[in-house]
Amino acid sequence: MAGYKSTFIVFCFVLIIFSSFKFIAIAQVTWIPFERYSGRFSSSKQNTMEAQLVKTDTLFVEDARLMRIKFSEVNLGMNSYLSIESPNKGYAQKLVSNSIRQWKNYTAVLPDNTLLVKLFVGSGDREVFYKMKELMVVKKVWQPVESVCGQDDRISFNHKAVGRIVFDYLSPPCTAWILPDGRLATAGHCIEDILNAQQPVVVEFNVPLSDTNGNMQPANPVDQYVINESLTTTQDYQNQGVGNDWGIFTVFPNSNTGLMPKKAQNEYFHIKREKNLSQLRIIGYGEDLEIGNKTKNHTQQQALGSSFSSSNDAILLYDVDTENGNSGSPVIDAKSGFVVGVHNEGGCLGGGKNKGTSFFQSSFWNSIGIVSVEVEQLLSDQQSRVGQIGHWNGSFFADSSFHHVFNFKIGSQQVLRADTNVYFDEKYHDWNGEPDVRNPHQFSITGDFPSRLVSQFWPTKFGIEIKNSFISLGNLDLGDDVVYFSDPWLRDSIDVAHGNFPINRGRYAKMKLRPSPFRPDLATSYNGDVYQGVFLDQNETFDPNLPIYSVRAQADTSFTFHGQSIPFHFVGWEGDNVQFQYPNQTETAVVFKQDGAEARALYK
Structure with a gap:
């Protein structure tokens, strides 16, 4: 199907407007009635889906700087399109049936004194055509000034x-x-x-x-x-x-x-x-x-x-x-x-x-309905960033770097996971100082949700020891005695809702039976439980709303010594560099004050 060309030279008058603004504004623009009909073109089914050029119109206005076309009618079928080109600038706009409707039968404004209107007819389209109605021609525009605060610093x-x-x-x-x-x-x-x-x-x-x-x-x-x-x-x-x-x-x-x-x-x-x-x-x-x-x-x-x-x-x-x-x-x-x-x-x-x-x-x-949240993972110096942050995407935790901005929909529930590794003898402690230290952590996104979240790491110590002490035996280690320890940061549960990822229990931590002496150090595994050390000075005021470590001793019990079962009675707790909430009770919250601290359950 051979295309053909036509050229129109447009002569237009200039509209000049003088403004009363502080600065003079001069506008030169006109809409010119410009009725041009392409003729109708049809194409039979072809082996190729590539549309064929069937017509080119060239519009020229000698002193124009901007031009735009308005069509009264257009039919581009399913596969046909218009290409509106400014040959001197090298710009081109492609318009198909859907986009010409979105543009309300206008073209884009193009910076040229010449426009090429090319009609491409696609396979199987019938009665493809366009009718131009008006041509916009812009000459010049200056606008009035608003305000600058002192010297213009833009x-x-x-x-x-x-x-x-x-x-x-x-x-x-x-x-x-x-x-x-x-x-x-x-x-x-x-x-x-x-x-x-x-x-x-x-x-x-x-x-x-x-x-x-x-x-x-x-x-x-x-x-x-x-x-x-x-x-x-x-x-x-x-x-x-x-x-x-x-x-x-x-x-x-x-x-x-x-x-x-x-x-x-x-x-x-x-x-x-x-x-x-x-x-x-x-x-x-x-x-x-x-x-x-x-x-x-x-x-x-x-x-x-x-x-x-x-x-x-x-x-x-x-x-x-x-x-x-x-x-x-x-x-x-x-x-x-x-x-x-x-x-x-x-x-x-x-x-x-x-x-x-x-x-x-x-x-x-x-x-807007969106909250942008800057998420960081910081060491205790409040400057060093470490590790990765996971965001639950509905199927798995997608890892991001230690500094990332998330955009959350207001009203949504979002789950973030702090890194569970130890970096420079520090590990995850909390999100933004919240008392709920469970990790992964679920957040309810509200309109006043904070714009910054910090996964805070704190130093962890590996030399803490918890043990039994038998006064009548000169503190001899019996070898088969036990203690109990509760750690809010021990990941001993499974988050079934989020990929079966290990999760700690926070304030709902369980007492775990451990051999005496017990050391919650960096890497020792106790039936799969790894403590990665403990925090010092954790909840020194024994606030019931904050996470805290706890210990428990057996009350009246017996242990085997030289083949004989010897009964022992719990007396209380003592220790070095530790603070007990209830030292006379078998179960008590405990604060470790220094690395190497020792908590002892006394028996006689």
Whole structure:
């Protein structure tokens, strides 16, 4: 099937608008009636599924810098497609039946004065055609300035998770950023602008520099995504002013690659609620019409500044530089790199502060429904990280490094496993100081769940000894006597719900019968139980709500000595470098004070 070409040279008038803003804004754009019909093409079933080029239209506007086509009707069947190409830039957008509907019969905006419209007809498709209706031609655009706090400290940046929301390349854009689950966040007033737009609104990543006059240039079509307005409801945004100006939205897959932004960019932001903020970063697409360097205008830039306290936790105040186009930008805690809210509006020009909505706005936080949790595994110096952290994925524990950020759904149950090995004579002790020291450990994820979890290791000692002492025998070791010991960290049970992984019992530890003298050292196995040492000064106040070691002696018993069974009576507990809660009772909690400590059950 031979394709054919046609060329149209378009003549258009220029619309010039003068603005009353502080800075003059000049826009040159027009929509030109441009009715062109491709004709109808059909293809019989073929051995190859590769679509065949049947028609090429060339559109040329001499002084255009941006162009976009609107179709009145399109039928692309099951296997046919359109390729809209800008030959001078090398960009191309592929549109199939589904994606042309998502784009509302528009093409992407392409940076060229020439467009090639190519129609490819696929095997078995009938009556394939298109009808062009209008052609958008953009000449030039300058925008008014918003606010900078003193000297402009913004620098060019390239964070792959921050995109530009483009309405028509004439109006100021907004900024959006990728959430952990792949949705995007921005300001609520930007969402209302999206819903009120007549054309499809796109989010674009990997944005190029503007031209030397500061005119925005479109990203490559492989980096443009149409916003899915049908999934944006009043549950997904609020536009009630600073402190309640937020929005969450989704996009359609890219029409060329089929990918969503999180997959294509391979990047996203972690989020948290945080009041104790010092330095903040903001990344976005604000205006920048610096004389001699207008190519940065509405391209991605980053600025750093200070956070200021607010009487309303839902409002963020800061002197980070922003401009028109920064609305929706992520407000980032410079220390952790976590996002803490979205930028709403400027205020520095009036002597105030720039402002945003924080995640303490409950409707915003609940709509996101995700908690980012930074998990670390630390030695007692609170600096050294060791081992691995396991996360139960429903089938097995997937191991991560000793420092990892997880994104948990609010309302979910999550199970984490600390490393069970000994590192530098230290072993697992607790999660965030919780009294429940069982490992693996189950966490209930709530909206106020902490943004940081630490699997804490503490020094463990291997020289502790527990034994019986027979006063009348001069403390002679009988060889067949026993003691009992309870260790909250002994992994002597099985977690059936999570892969039959060994688990310790915490405060519910069992008394275990052990030969006297007994040493819970690093590696000795007692019928499969390995203690890996004990902690010193564990629960010195004998708090019943905290884990603690316990010992138990037999009350009245008899032991064989020189072939004779001799009765013995328990007197009490004594020892060296140990502290007993109830030294006169057969069973008592015990605190070991020093390596080499010895606990003795006295008999006479």
